[in-house]
Amino acid sequence: xxxxxxxxxLGDSAxxxxxxxxxxxxxxxxxxxxxxxxxxxxxxxxxxxVPAYASTTIFFDIARVTAAFPDARTAWDAVRLLAENAxxxxxxxxxxxxxxxxxxxxxxxxxxxxxDYIAKCHSLxxxxxxxxxxxxxxxxxxxxxxxxxxxMAEVDERIATPRKEAPRTAVPKGSIGIAGKQTGIYSLExxxxxxxxxxxxxxMFTPDGERPTLLRAGDSVRFVxxx
Amino acid sequence: MSLLxxxxxxxxxxxxxxxxxxxxxxxxPNGPMxxxxxxxxxxxxxxxxxxxxxxxxxxxxxxxxxxxxLFSICGGDFGAELDGQALHPWRTLRTEAGSTLRFEQKLDxxxxxxxxxxxFDIPLWLGSASTxxxxxxxxxxxxxxxxxxxxxxxxxxxxxxxxRFPAVSPSLLPRYSRFPTVRIIPGxxxxxxxxxxxxxxxxxxxxxxxxxxxxxxxLTGEALSLENPREFISSAVCFGTVQLLPDGQLIILMSxxxxxxxxxxxxxxxxxxxxxxxxxxxxxxxxxxxxxxAEAERLTIQFEKELSFLxxxxxxxxx
Numbered sequence: 001x002x003x004x005x006x007x008x009x010l011g012d013s014a015x016x017x018x019x020x021x022x023x024x025x026x027x028x029x030x031x032x033x034x035x036x037x038x039x040x041x042x043x044x045x046x047x048x049x050v051p052a053y054a055s056t057t058i059f060f061d062i063a064r065v066t067a068a069f070p071d072a073r074t075a076w077d078a079v080r081l082l083a084e085n086a087x088x089x090x091x092x093x094x095x096x097x098x099x100x101x102x103x104x105x106x107x108x109x110x111x112x113x114x115x116d117y118i119a120k121c122h123s124l125x126x127x128x129x130x131x132x133x134x135x136x137x138x139x140x141x142x143x144x145x146x147x148x149x150x151x152m153a154e155v156d157e158r159i160a161t162p163r164k165e166a167p168r169t170a171v172p173k174g175s176i177g178i179a180g181k182q183t184g185i186y187s188l189e190x191x192x193x194x195x196x197x198x199x200x201x202x203x204m205f206t207p208d209g210e211r212p213t214l215l216r217a218g219d220s221v222r223f224v225x226x227x
Numbered sequence: 228m229s230l231l232x233x234x235x236x237x238x239x240x241x242x243x244x245x246x247x248x249x250x251x252x253x254x255x256p257n258g259p260m261x262x263x264x265x266x267x268x269x270x271x272x273x274x275x276x277x278x279x280x281x282x283x284x285x286x287x288x289x290x291x292x293x294x295x296x297l298f299s300i301c302g303g304d305f306g307a308e309l310d311g312q313a314l315h316p317w318r319t320l321r322t323e324a325g326s327t328l329r330f331e332q333k334l335d336x337x338x339x340x341x342x343x344x345x346x347f348d349i350p351l352w353l354g355s356a357s358t359x360x361x362x363x364x365x366x367x368x369x370x371x372x373x374x375x376x377x378x379x380x381x382x383x384x385x386x387x388x389x390x391r392f393p394a395v396s397p398s399l400l401p402r403y404s405r406f407p408t409v410r411i412i413p414g415x416x417x418x419x420x421x422x423x424x425x426x427x428x429x430x431x432x433x434x435x436x437x438x439x440x441x442x443x444x445x446l447t448g449e450a451l452s453l454e455n456p457r458e459f460i461s462s463a464v465c466f467g468t469v470q471l472l473p474d475g476q477l478i479i480l481m482s483x484x485x486x487x488x489x490x491x492x493x494x495x496x497x498x499x500x501x502x503x504x505x506x507x508x509x510x511x512x513x514x515x516x517x518x519x520x521a522e523a524e525r526l527t528i529q530f531e532k533e534l535s536f537l538x539x540x541x542x543x544x545x546x
Contacts, residue, residue, distance in 0.1 A: 008415045009412060009495070009520050010414075010415070010463055010464075010465055010468070010492070010495065011412065011465050011466075011467050011468065011495035011496075011497070011498070012412060012495070012497050012498050012520055012523035012524055012527065013465070013498055014463070014465055016415065016462065016463060018415070018462065021459060021460055022460065023460060035251065039251070047247050047248070048247055048248050048249070048250050048251065049250070049251060050250045050251060050463035050486055050487060051251060052460070052461055052462045052463055052487050053460040053461055053462070054460060054462075055462045055463070057462070057463035059247075059250070059465070062498070062524050062527045062528060062531075063527065063528055063531040066524070066528055073521070074520060074521050074524050075524055076520045076521075076524065142461065142487065143251065143252050143253035143486075144253045144461060144485060144486045144487035145253060145485050145486075145487070146253060146361070146362065146485075147249075147252065147253050147254040147255075147359075147362050147364075148252060148253055148254075149253050151461065187253075188361075188362055188363075190361065207352065207353060207364070211252075212249060212252045212254065212353065213252045213253070216251075216252070217251070
Protein backbone atom coordinates (compact mmCIF):
# COMPACT_ATOMS: atom_id res chain seq x y z
CA UNK A 1 0.00 0.00 0.00
CA UNK A 2 1.42 3.37 -1.00
CA UNK A 3 -0.44 6.67 -1.37
CA UNK A 4 -3.70 4.84 -0.79
CA UNK A 5 -3.45 2.21 -3.51
CA UNK A 6 -1.93 -1.20 -4.11
CA UNK A 7 -0.82 -2.68 -7.41
CA UNK A 8 -0.90 -6.40 -8.11
CA UNK A 9 -0.75 -8.70 -11.14
CA LEU A 10 -4.08 -10.07 -12.41
CA GLY A 11 -2.42 -13.04 -14.04
CA ASP A 12 0.61 -12.46 -16.25
CA SER A 13 -1.16 -10.23 -18.79
CA ALA A 14 -2.95 -7.66 -16.63
CA UNK A 15 -2.28 -5.37 -13.72
CA UNK A 16 -4.76 -4.04 -11.17
CA UNK A 17 -4.52 -0.78 -9.27
CA UNK A 18 -6.79 -1.10 -6.24
CA UNK A 19 -7.75 2.06 -4.33
CA UNK A 20 -9.74 0.32 -1.60
CA UNK A 21 -12.42 -2.26 -0.85
CA UNK A 22 -15.53 -0.13 -0.43
CA UNK A 23 -18.21 1.42 -2.57
CA UNK A 24 -17.38 5.12 -2.48
CA UNK A 25 -17.69 7.90 -5.05
CA UNK A 26 -14.19 9.14 -4.35
CA UNK A 27 -12.51 5.76 -4.91
CA UNK A 28 -14.66 5.15 -7.98
CA UNK A 29 -13.66 8.50 -9.48
CA UNK A 30 -9.99 7.61 -9.05
CA UNK A 31 -10.58 4.26 -10.77
CA UNK A 32 -12.43 5.89 -13.68
CA UNK A 33 -9.77 8.62 -14.05
CA UNK A 34 -7.00 6.02 -14.30
CA UNK A 35 -8.97 3.99 -16.84
CA UNK A 36 -9.64 7.13 -18.91
CA UNK A 37 -5.97 8.03 -18.78
CA UNK A 38 -4.89 4.76 -20.38
CA UNK A 39 -7.78 4.62 -22.85
CA UNK A 40 -6.64 8.10 -24.02
CA UNK A 41 -2.88 7.47 -23.70
CA UNK A 42 -2.37 3.84 -24.70
CA UNK A 43 1.17 2.42 -24.57
CA UNK A 44 2.59 -0.13 -27.07
CA UNK A 45 1.00 -3.46 -26.15
CA UNK A 46 -1.93 -1.87 -24.26
CA UNK A 47 -5.19 -3.78 -24.82
CA UNK A 48 -7.94 -2.32 -22.60
CA UNK A 49 -8.94 -1.40 -19.06
CA VAL A 50 -11.64 -2.56 -16.66
CA PRO A 51 -12.70 0.23 -14.31
CA ALA A 52 -14.54 -1.31 -11.35
CA TYR A 53 -15.94 0.00 -8.01
CA ALA A 54 -12.57 0.92 -6.53
CA SER A 55 -9.99 -0.47 -8.94
CA THR A 56 -8.81 -0.31 -12.51
CA THR A 57 -7.27 -3.21 -14.35
CA ILE A 58 -5.00 -2.74 -17.35
CA PHE A 59 -4.71 -5.57 -19.87
CA PHE A 60 -1.56 -5.82 -21.99
CA ASP A 61 0.26 -8.06 -24.47
CA ILE A 62 3.43 -9.45 -22.85
CA ALA A 63 5.42 -9.83 -26.07
CA ARG A 64 4.57 -6.35 -27.39
CA VAL A 65 5.31 -4.61 -24.08
CA THR A 66 8.60 -6.50 -23.80
CA ALA A 67 9.61 -5.44 -27.30
CA ALA A 68 8.65 -1.80 -26.66
CA PHE A 69 10.37 -1.50 -23.26
CA PRO A 70 13.65 -3.42 -23.64
CA ASP A 71 15.16 -1.86 -20.52
CA ALA A 72 12.46 -3.17 -18.20
CA ARG A 73 13.24 -6.41 -16.38
CA THR A 74 9.76 -7.73 -17.19
CA ALA A 75 6.65 -6.50 -19.02
CA TRP A 76 4.96 -6.41 -15.60
CA ASP A 77 7.65 -3.98 -14.33
CA ALA A 78 7.21 -1.79 -17.40
CA VAL A 79 3.42 -1.56 -17.02
CA ARG A 80 3.67 -1.04 -13.25
CA LEU A 81 5.98 1.94 -13.86
CA LEU A 82 3.53 3.31 -16.44
CA ALA A 83 0.67 2.93 -13.95
CA GLU A 84 2.61 4.59 -11.13
CA ASN A 85 3.48 7.40 -13.48
CA ALA A 86 -0.13 7.77 -14.62
CA UNK A 87 -1.29 7.94 -11.00
CA UNK A 88 0.79 11.07 -10.49
CA UNK A 89 -1.13 12.61 -13.42
CA UNK A 90 -4.62 11.38 -12.58
CA UNK A 91 -4.64 13.03 -9.14
CA UNK A 92 -5.62 16.29 -10.79
CA UNK A 93 -7.35 14.85 -13.86
CA UNK A 94 -10.89 16.05 -14.30
CA UNK A 95 -13.26 13.11 -14.62
CA UNK A 96 -14.83 12.73 -18.09
CA UNK A 97 -18.09 14.50 -18.57
CA UNK A 98 -20.90 12.41 -17.19
CA UNK A 99 -24.63 12.42 -17.82
CA UNK A 100 -27.79 12.10 -15.83
CA UNK A 101 -30.26 9.78 -17.54
CA UNK A 102 -33.94 9.33 -16.64
CA UNK A 103 -35.14 5.78 -16.96
CA UNK A 104 -38.87 4.99 -16.96
CA UNK A 105 -39.66 1.93 -14.88
CA UNK A 106 -42.74 -0.32 -14.80
CA UNK A 107 -43.87 -1.50 -11.39
CA UNK A 108 -46.73 -3.77 -12.51
CA UNK A 109 -46.85 -7.31 -11.16
CA UNK A 110 -45.42 -8.90 -14.30
CA UNK A 111 -42.44 -6.54 -14.35
CA UNK A 112 -41.72 -6.13 -10.65
CA UNK A 113 -41.23 -9.81 -9.85
CA UNK A 114 -39.97 -9.29 -6.30
CA UNK A 115 -41.66 -6.02 -5.32
CA ASP A 116 -44.05 -7.80 -2.93
CA TYR A 117 -41.16 -9.72 -1.39
CA ILE A 118 -39.06 -6.57 -0.88
CA ALA A 119 -42.05 -4.83 0.74
CA LYS A 120 -42.72 -7.81 3.00
CA CYS A 121 -39.05 -8.00 4.03
CA HIS A 122 -39.16 -4.46 5.34
CA SER A 123 -42.81 -4.39 6.51
CA LEU A 124 -43.59 -1.72 3.93
CA UNK A 125 -46.38 -1.25 1.41
CA UNK A 126 -45.33 -1.72 -2.22
CA UNK A 127 -46.09 1.94 -2.87
CA UNK A 128 -43.64 2.89 -0.12
CA UNK A 129 -40.94 0.77 -1.78
CA UNK A 130 -41.62 2.47 -5.13
CA UNK A 131 -41.53 5.89 -3.48
CA UNK A 132 -38.25 5.21 -1.65
CA UNK A 133 -36.64 3.58 -4.70
CA UNK A 134 -37.49 6.42 -7.10
CA UNK A 135 -36.64 9.36 -4.85
CA UNK A 136 -32.89 8.82 -5.11
CA UNK A 137 -30.39 9.47 -7.88
CA UNK A 138 -28.06 6.51 -8.40
CA UNK A 139 -24.48 6.58 -9.57
CA UNK A 140 -23.28 4.06 -12.16
CA UNK A 141 -20.12 2.71 -10.54
CA UNK A 142 -19.20 0.13 -13.16
CA UNK A 143 -20.39 -2.04 -16.01
CA UNK A 144 -19.89 -5.78 -15.95
CA UNK A 145 -21.54 -9.17 -15.52
CA UNK A 146 -23.34 -8.77 -18.89
CA UNK A 147 -22.68 -6.47 -21.83
CA UNK A 148 -24.17 -3.19 -20.61
CA UNK A 149 -25.18 -4.38 -17.12
CA UNK A 150 -24.86 -1.41 -14.74
CA UNK A 151 -23.81 -1.66 -11.10
CA MET A 152 -25.40 1.34 -9.33
CA ALA A 153 -25.62 2.55 -5.75
CA GLU A 154 -26.67 3.40 -3.23
CA VAL A 155 -30.09 1.95 -2.44
CA ASP A 156 -31.82 3.34 0.66
CA GLU A 157 -31.21 1.23 3.76
CA ARG A 158 -35.00 0.93 4.22
CA ILE A 159 -35.37 -1.20 1.06
CA ALA A 160 -31.89 -2.75 0.72
CA THR A 161 -32.51 -6.50 0.25
CA PRO A 162 -30.03 -9.38 -0.07
CA ARG A 163 -29.82 -11.42 -3.29
CA LYS A 164 -32.14 -14.41 -3.73
CA GLU A 165 -30.80 -17.64 -2.25
CA ALA A 166 -31.51 -19.50 -5.47
CA PRO A 167 -30.91 -17.35 -8.56
CA ARG A 168 -33.55 -17.26 -11.31
CA THR A 169 -32.51 -19.15 -14.41
CA ALA A 170 -33.83 -16.35 -16.64
CA VAL A 171 -34.32 -12.76 -15.53
CA PRO A 172 -36.15 -10.85 -18.30
CA LYS A 173 -34.25 -8.19 -20.22
CA GLY A 174 -34.73 -4.70 -18.78
CA SER A 175 -35.35 -5.96 -15.24
CA ILE A 176 -34.10 -3.68 -12.49
CA GLY A 177 -32.73 -5.52 -9.49
CA ILE A 178 -31.64 -4.82 -5.95
CA ALA A 179 -28.75 -6.65 -4.28
CA GLY A 180 -28.03 -5.22 -0.85
CA LYS A 181 -27.44 -1.53 -1.42
CA GLN A 182 -26.68 -2.02 -5.11
CA THR A 183 -29.16 -1.72 -7.94
CA GLY A 184 -28.61 -2.82 -11.52
CA ILE A 185 -30.33 -3.14 -14.87
CA TYR A 186 -30.31 -6.49 -16.70
CA SER A 187 -29.32 -5.27 -20.17
CA LEU A 188 -30.09 -8.73 -21.60
CA GLU A 189 -32.06 -11.76 -20.43
CA UNK A 190 -29.78 -13.71 -18.14
CA UNK A 191 -29.68 -15.95 -15.10
CA UNK A 192 -29.46 -13.79 -12.00
CA UNK A 193 -30.14 -13.51 -8.29
CA UNK A 194 -31.01 -9.85 -7.75
CA UNK A 195 -34.45 -8.95 -6.33
CA UNK A 196 -36.45 -7.52 -9.23
CA UNK A 197 -38.12 -4.25 -8.28
CA UNK A 198 -39.31 -3.26 -11.77
CA UNK A 199 -38.56 -3.28 -15.48
CA UNK A 200 -37.72 -0.73 -18.14
CA UNK A 201 -38.26 -0.70 -21.92
CA UNK A 202 -35.15 1.41 -22.47
CA UNK A 203 -32.36 -0.39 -24.36
CA MET A 204 -29.26 -0.47 -22.15
CA PHE A 205 -27.12 -2.34 -24.61
CA THR A 206 -26.93 -0.56 -27.97
CA PRO A 207 -24.13 -2.25 -29.91
CA ASP A 208 -25.22 -0.80 -33.26
CA GLY A 209 -25.32 2.77 -32.01
CA GLU A 210 -22.57 5.32 -31.59
CA ARG A 211 -21.70 3.83 -28.19
CA PRO A 212 -22.30 0.23 -27.18
CA THR A 213 -24.11 1.05 -23.96
CA LEU A 214 -26.56 3.74 -22.90
CA LEU A 215 -24.72 4.29 -19.61
CA ARG A 216 -21.08 4.48 -18.67
CA ALA A 217 -19.30 4.37 -15.34
CA GLY A 218 -19.68 7.76 -13.65
CA ASP A 219 -23.14 8.52 -15.09
CA SER A 220 -26.19 9.15 -12.88
CA VAL A 221 -29.60 7.53 -13.16
CA ARG A 222 -33.03 8.66 -12.00
CA PHE A 223 -35.85 6.15 -12.17
CA VAL A 224 -39.27 7.58 -12.97
CA UNK A 225 -42.51 5.56 -12.90
CA UNK A 226 -43.45 4.75 -16.53
CA UNK A 227 -46.69 6.24 -17.77
CA MET B 228 -16.26 -21.31 -51.25
CA SER B 229 -18.24 -22.40 -48.27
CA LEU B 230 -18.55 -25.10 -45.72
CA LEU B 231 -21.74 -26.93 -44.92
CA UNK B 232 -22.69 -28.33 -41.52
CA UNK B 233 -24.30 -31.64 -42.44
CA UNK B 234 -24.81 -32.87 -38.87
CA UNK B 235 -24.45 -30.65 -35.84
CA UNK B 236 -22.01 -31.46 -33.06
CA UNK B 237 -22.79 -30.90 -29.38
CA UNK B 238 -21.16 -27.47 -29.25
CA UNK B 239 -19.54 -25.99 -32.33
CA UNK B 240 -18.92 -22.24 -32.29
CA UNK B 241 -17.12 -19.68 -34.39
CA UNK B 242 -14.24 -18.08 -32.48
CA UNK B 243 -11.42 -15.71 -33.28
CA UNK B 244 -8.96 -14.61 -30.59
CA UNK B 245 -11.61 -12.58 -28.80
CA UNK B 246 -13.46 -9.30 -28.66
CA UNK B 247 -10.94 -6.95 -27.12
CA UNK B 248 -11.45 -3.30 -26.22
CA UNK B 249 -15.04 -3.55 -24.92
CA UNK B 250 -14.50 -4.75 -21.37
CA UNK B 251 -15.13 -1.23 -20.00
CA UNK B 252 -18.73 -1.68 -21.24
CA UNK B 253 -19.11 -5.09 -19.63
CA UNK B 254 -18.58 -6.92 -22.94
CA UNK B 255 -16.51 -10.04 -22.28
CA PRO B 256 -13.98 -11.16 -24.91
CA ASN B 257 -14.95 -14.83 -25.53
CA GLY B 258 -12.49 -16.57 -27.91
CA PRO B 259 -11.06 -20.10 -27.99
CA MET B 260 -10.60 -22.28 -24.90
CA UNK B 261 -7.24 -23.36 -26.37
CA UNK B 262 -5.80 -20.23 -27.99
CA UNK B 263 -2.59 -22.00 -29.06
CA UNK B 264 -4.45 -24.64 -31.10
CA UNK B 265 -6.65 -21.96 -32.68
CA UNK B 266 -3.63 -19.84 -33.63
CA UNK B 267 -1.55 -22.70 -35.03
CA UNK B 268 -4.50 -24.00 -37.05
CA UNK B 269 -4.68 -20.58 -38.72
CA UNK B 270 -0.94 -20.24 -39.23
CA UNK B 271 -0.84 -23.66 -40.95
CA UNK B 272 -3.16 -22.42 -43.69
CA UNK B 273 -1.47 -19.03 -44.03
CA UNK B 274 -4.19 -17.10 -42.14
CA UNK B 275 -3.67 -14.41 -39.52
CA UNK B 276 -3.62 -15.90 -36.01
CA UNK B 277 -6.86 -14.02 -35.34
CA UNK B 278 -8.90 -15.42 -38.26
CA UNK B 279 -12.22 -17.07 -37.35
CA UNK B 280 -12.02 -20.83 -36.76
CA UNK B 281 -14.50 -23.47 -35.57
CA UNK B 282 -14.17 -24.74 -32.02
CA UNK B 283 -15.69 -28.19 -31.73
CA UNK B 284 -16.54 -30.53 -28.87
CA UNK B 285 -17.11 -34.28 -29.16
CA UNK B 286 -19.32 -35.59 -30.74
CA UNK B 287 -18.29 -33.04 -33.37
CA UNK B 288 -20.07 -31.80 -36.46
CA UNK B 289 -20.04 -33.53 -39.85
CA UNK B 290 -18.82 -31.00 -42.40
CA UNK B 291 -18.87 -30.84 -46.21
CA UNK B 292 -16.47 -28.64 -48.18
CA UNK B 293 -18.05 -27.10 -51.28
CA UNK B 294 -14.77 -26.52 -53.13
CA UNK B 295 -11.09 -27.42 -53.13
CA UNK B 296 -9.23 -25.79 -50.28
CA LEU B 297 -6.54 -26.05 -47.61
CA PHE B 298 -7.49 -26.65 -44.00
CA SER B 299 -6.00 -27.80 -40.72
CA ILE B 300 -7.17 -29.48 -37.54
CA CYS B 301 -5.45 -28.73 -34.23
CA GLY B 302 -6.02 -29.14 -30.50
CA GLY B 303 -7.93 -32.14 -29.17
CA ASP B 304 -7.61 -35.26 -31.35
CA PHE B 305 -11.11 -36.37 -32.40
CA GLY B 306 -9.98 -38.96 -34.96
CA ALA B 307 -10.66 -36.76 -37.99
CA GLU B 308 -11.36 -38.49 -41.32
CA LEU B 309 -11.85 -37.00 -44.76
CA ASP B 310 -14.05 -39.32 -46.85
CA GLY B 311 -12.94 -42.16 -44.59
CA GLN B 312 -9.22 -41.38 -44.76
CA ALA B 313 -7.58 -40.69 -41.40
CA LEU B 314 -6.10 -37.19 -41.17
CA HIS B 315 -3.04 -35.94 -39.35
CA PRO B 316 -3.71 -33.21 -36.81
CA TRP B 317 -1.40 -30.17 -36.67
CA ARG B 318 -0.70 -30.29 -40.43
CA THR B 319 -1.67 -28.36 -43.52
CA LEU B 320 -4.24 -30.53 -45.33
CA ARG B 321 -6.01 -30.43 -48.68
CA THR B 322 -9.58 -31.29 -49.57
CA GLU B 323 -11.53 -31.48 -52.77
CA ALA B 324 -14.98 -30.12 -53.40
CA GLY B 325 -17.69 -32.37 -52.00
CA SER B 326 -15.50 -34.14 -49.46
CA THR B 327 -16.91 -34.86 -46.02
CA LEU B 328 -15.06 -34.32 -42.77
CA ARG B 329 -16.06 -36.56 -39.86
CA PHE B 330 -14.73 -36.98 -36.35
CA GLU B 331 -14.86 -40.63 -35.32
CA GLN B 332 -13.60 -40.87 -31.74
CA LYS B 333 -12.23 -38.75 -28.96
CA LEU B 334 -8.58 -39.74 -28.63
CA ASP B 335 -7.23 -36.75 -26.75
CA UNK B 336 -8.44 -33.43 -25.34
CA UNK B 337 -11.90 -31.87 -25.36
CA UNK B 338 -11.76 -29.12 -28.01
CA UNK B 339 -10.72 -29.42 -31.62
CA UNK B 340 -10.14 -26.49 -33.98
CA UNK B 341 -10.78 -26.33 -37.71
CA UNK B 342 -9.20 -23.55 -39.76
CA UNK B 343 -9.82 -23.07 -43.49
CA UNK B 344 -7.55 -21.07 -45.77
CA UNK B 345 -8.95 -17.53 -46.04
CA UNK B 346 -10.85 -17.82 -42.77
CA PHE B 347 -14.62 -17.85 -42.27
CA ASP B 348 -16.39 -14.80 -43.60
CA ILE B 349 -18.34 -13.85 -40.47
CA PRO B 350 -19.85 -10.38 -39.94
CA LEU B 351 -17.79 -8.84 -37.16
CA TRP B 352 -19.59 -7.60 -34.08
CA LEU B 353 -17.59 -4.98 -32.14
CA GLY B 354 -14.56 -5.98 -34.20
CA SER B 355 -14.67 -9.72 -33.55
CA ALA B 356 -16.15 -12.91 -35.02
CA SER B 357 -16.25 -14.72 -31.65
CA THR B 358 -19.56 -16.15 -30.50
CA UNK B 359 -20.97 -14.78 -27.25
CA UNK B 360 -23.38 -17.60 -26.42
CA UNK B 361 -24.73 -15.96 -23.25
CA UNK B 362 -25.57 -12.69 -24.96
CA UNK B 363 -26.64 -14.50 -28.15
CA UNK B 364 -24.52 -12.21 -30.33
CA UNK B 365 -21.44 -12.55 -32.52
CA UNK B 366 -20.17 -15.53 -34.51
CA UNK B 367 -22.84 -17.30 -36.56
CA UNK B 368 -26.08 -15.57 -35.46
CA UNK B 369 -24.91 -15.61 -31.85
CA UNK B 370 -25.40 -19.36 -31.47
CA UNK B 371 -23.70 -22.73 -31.86
CA UNK B 372 -23.79 -24.17 -35.39
CA UNK B 373 -26.67 -26.43 -36.41
CA UNK B 374 -27.21 -28.91 -39.21
CA UNK B 375 -27.93 -27.00 -42.42
CA UNK B 376 -25.79 -23.96 -41.54
CA UNK B 377 -23.52 -22.80 -44.33
CA UNK B 378 -20.41 -20.77 -43.57
CA UNK B 379 -18.80 -18.67 -46.26
CA UNK B 380 -15.02 -18.69 -46.51
CA UNK B 381 -13.09 -15.62 -47.65
CA UNK B 382 -11.57 -16.14 -51.10
CA UNK B 383 -7.83 -16.93 -51.14
CA UNK B 384 -5.50 -18.73 -53.52
CA UNK B 385 -5.77 -22.40 -52.66
CA UNK B 386 -3.67 -23.86 -55.44
CA UNK B 387 -0.78 -24.77 -53.14
CA UNK B 388 0.65 -28.17 -52.34
CA UNK B 389 0.23 -28.78 -48.59
CA UNK B 390 3.68 -30.38 -48.38
CA ARG B 391 5.19 -26.96 -49.03
CA PHE B 392 4.01 -25.96 -45.58
CA PRO B 393 6.43 -26.74 -42.73
CA ALA B 394 5.72 -29.17 -39.89
CA VAL B 395 4.99 -27.74 -36.46
CA SER B 396 8.03 -27.99 -34.18
CA PRO B 397 7.26 -30.36 -31.26
CA SER B 398 8.30 -27.60 -28.84
CA LEU B 399 5.26 -25.58 -29.97
CA LEU B 400 2.78 -28.36 -29.24
CA PRO B 401 1.08 -28.09 -25.84
CA ARG B 402 1.71 -31.15 -23.65
CA TYR B 403 -1.94 -32.10 -23.23
CA SER B 404 -2.77 -34.47 -20.41
CA ARG B 405 -5.84 -35.74 -18.55
CA PHE B 406 -3.98 -34.84 -15.37
CA PRO B 407 -1.74 -31.83 -16.03
CA THR B 408 0.21 -29.84 -13.49
CA VAL B 409 -0.36 -26.21 -14.40
CA ARG B 410 1.59 -23.25 -13.15
CA ILE B 411 -0.13 -20.44 -11.28
CA ILE B 412 0.86 -17.09 -9.84
CA PRO B 413 -0.76 -15.74 -6.66
CA GLY B 414 -3.99 -13.76 -6.98
CA UNK B 415 -4.91 -10.56 -5.18
CA UNK B 416 -6.62 -12.41 -2.34
CA UNK B 417 -4.15 -15.32 -2.10
CA UNK B 418 -2.75 -13.93 1.14
CA UNK B 419 -6.19 -14.16 2.79
CA UNK B 420 -6.20 -17.98 2.65
CA UNK B 421 -5.58 -19.60 6.00
CA UNK B 422 -2.30 -21.47 6.60
CA UNK B 423 -3.71 -24.94 5.99
CA UNK B 424 -5.40 -23.82 2.73
CA UNK B 425 -2.14 -22.35 1.42
CA UNK B 426 -0.59 -25.82 1.68
CA UNK B 427 -3.69 -27.65 0.49
CA UNK B 428 -3.94 -25.52 -2.67
CA UNK B 429 -0.61 -26.83 -3.95
CA UNK B 430 -0.65 -30.28 -2.41
CA UNK B 431 -3.92 -31.76 -3.57
CA UNK B 432 -5.22 -33.02 -6.90
CA UNK B 433 -8.46 -31.37 -7.98
CA UNK B 434 -11.11 -32.91 -10.24
CA UNK B 435 -13.00 -31.00 -12.92
CA UNK B 436 -16.69 -31.21 -11.99
CA UNK B 437 -19.60 -31.91 -14.32
CA UNK B 438 -20.94 -28.38 -13.94
CA UNK B 439 -18.13 -26.95 -16.07
CA UNK B 440 -18.52 -25.01 -19.29
CA UNK B 441 -16.89 -22.30 -21.39
CA UNK B 442 -17.43 -19.78 -18.57
CA UNK B 443 -15.55 -21.74 -15.96
CA UNK B 444 -14.39 -25.12 -14.65
CA UNK B 445 -15.52 -25.94 -11.14
CA LEU B 446 -12.93 -27.95 -9.26
CA THR B 447 -13.77 -30.45 -6.56
CA GLY B 448 -11.34 -31.15 -3.78
CA GLU B 449 -10.67 -30.58 -0.12
CA ALA B 450 -12.41 -27.28 0.78
CA LEU B 451 -10.22 -24.20 1.24
CA SER B 452 -11.02 -21.27 3.50
CA LEU B 453 -10.04 -17.71 4.23
CA GLU B 454 -8.36 -16.74 7.49
CA ASN B 455 -11.12 -14.19 8.17
CA PRO B 456 -14.11 -14.64 5.85
CA ARG B 457 -14.94 -11.27 4.36
CA GLU B 458 -16.72 -9.67 1.42
CA PHE B 459 -14.94 -8.19 -1.59
CA ILE B 460 -16.41 -5.63 -3.94
CA SER B 461 -16.50 -6.55 -7.64
CA SER B 462 -13.25 -6.13 -9.53
CA ALA B 463 -11.79 -7.46 -12.79
CA VAL B 464 -11.22 -11.14 -13.47
CA CYS B 465 -9.79 -12.84 -16.56
CA PHE B 466 -9.20 -16.13 -18.41
CA GLY B 467 -7.32 -18.35 -15.95
CA THR B 468 -8.41 -16.60 -12.75
CA VAL B 469 -8.88 -19.13 -9.92
CA GLN B 470 -11.64 -17.95 -7.56
CA LEU B 471 -12.70 -19.35 -4.20
CA LEU B 472 -16.47 -19.95 -4.07
CA PRO B 473 -18.47 -19.60 -0.83
CA ASP B 474 -18.59 -23.41 -0.41
CA GLY B 475 -14.76 -23.60 -0.24
CA GLN B 476 -14.34 -25.00 -3.76
CA LEU B 477 -12.37 -23.39 -6.57
CA ILE B 478 -13.42 -22.33 -10.05
CA ILE B 479 -11.04 -21.62 -12.94
CA LEU B 480 -12.54 -18.93 -15.15
CA MET B 481 -12.36 -19.84 -18.83
CA SER B 482 -12.92 -18.08 -22.19
CA UNK B 483 -16.50 -16.92 -21.58
CA UNK B 484 -15.66 -15.44 -18.18
CA UNK B 485 -17.43 -12.23 -17.15
CA UNK B 486 -15.41 -9.03 -16.97
CA UNK B 487 -15.66 -8.68 -13.19
CA UNK B 488 -16.52 -10.70 -10.12
CA UNK B 489 -16.54 -10.51 -6.36
CA UNK B 490 -15.21 -13.89 -5.21
CA UNK B 491 -11.65 -13.96 -3.80
CA UNK B 492 -9.04 -14.37 -6.54
CA UNK B 493 -6.69 -16.98 -5.14
CA UNK B 494 -4.48 -17.47 -8.19
CA UNK B 495 -4.17 -17.18 -11.97
CA UNK B 496 -3.10 -19.91 -14.38
CA UNK B 497 -0.20 -18.53 -16.43
CA UNK B 498 -0.98 -17.81 -20.10
CA UNK B 499 1.47 -20.43 -21.34
CA UNK B 500 -0.38 -23.23 -19.51
CA UNK B 501 -3.95 -22.16 -20.41
CA UNK B 502 -4.16 -24.58 -23.40
CA UNK B 503 -3.58 -27.48 -20.97
CA UNK B 504 -6.61 -26.36 -18.94
CA UNK B 505 -8.63 -25.57 -22.08
CA UNK B 506 -8.43 -29.21 -23.18
CA UNK B 507 -9.82 -30.65 -19.93
CA UNK B 508 -13.30 -32.00 -19.35
CA UNK B 509 -15.47 -33.37 -16.53
CA UNK B 510 -13.65 -36.03 -14.52
CA UNK B 511 -10.14 -34.93 -15.53
CA UNK B 512 -7.72 -33.96 -12.80
CA UNK B 513 -5.41 -31.04 -12.29
CA UNK B 514 -2.62 -30.05 -9.90
CA UNK B 515 -1.37 -26.52 -9.31
CA UNK B 516 2.25 -25.45 -9.07
CA UNK B 517 3.31 -21.99 -7.91
CA UNK B 518 5.60 -19.90 -10.12
CA UNK B 519 6.15 -16.16 -10.58
CA UNK B 520 5.43 -13.45 -13.15
CA ALA B 521 9.00 -13.42 -14.51
CA GLU B 522 8.87 -17.15 -15.32
CA ALA B 523 5.37 -16.82 -16.81
CA GLU B 524 6.57 -14.02 -19.08
CA ARG B 525 9.72 -15.90 -20.07
CA LEU B 526 7.65 -18.90 -21.23
CA THR B 527 5.26 -16.70 -23.22
CA ILE B 528 8.03 -14.70 -24.90
CA GLN B 529 9.94 -17.85 -25.84
CA PHE B 530 6.75 -19.39 -27.24
CA GLU B 531 5.86 -16.27 -29.25
CA LYS B 532 9.35 -16.26 -30.75
CA GLU B 533 9.06 -19.87 -31.90
CA LEU B 534 5.56 -19.27 -33.18
CA SER B 535 6.81 -16.37 -35.28
CA PHE B 536 9.33 -18.73 -36.97
CA LEU B 537 6.46 -21.05 -37.90
CA UNK B 538 4.42 -18.10 -39.14
CA UNK B 539 7.22 -16.87 -41.41
CA UNK B 540 7.87 -20.38 -42.75
CA UNK B 541 4.15 -20.79 -43.57
CA UNK B 542 4.02 -17.42 -45.31
CA UNK B 543 6.94 -18.47 -47.54
CA UNK B 544 5.20 -21.73 -48.40
CA UNK B 545 2.96 -19.97 -50.89
CA UNK B 546 5.34 -17.42 -52.33
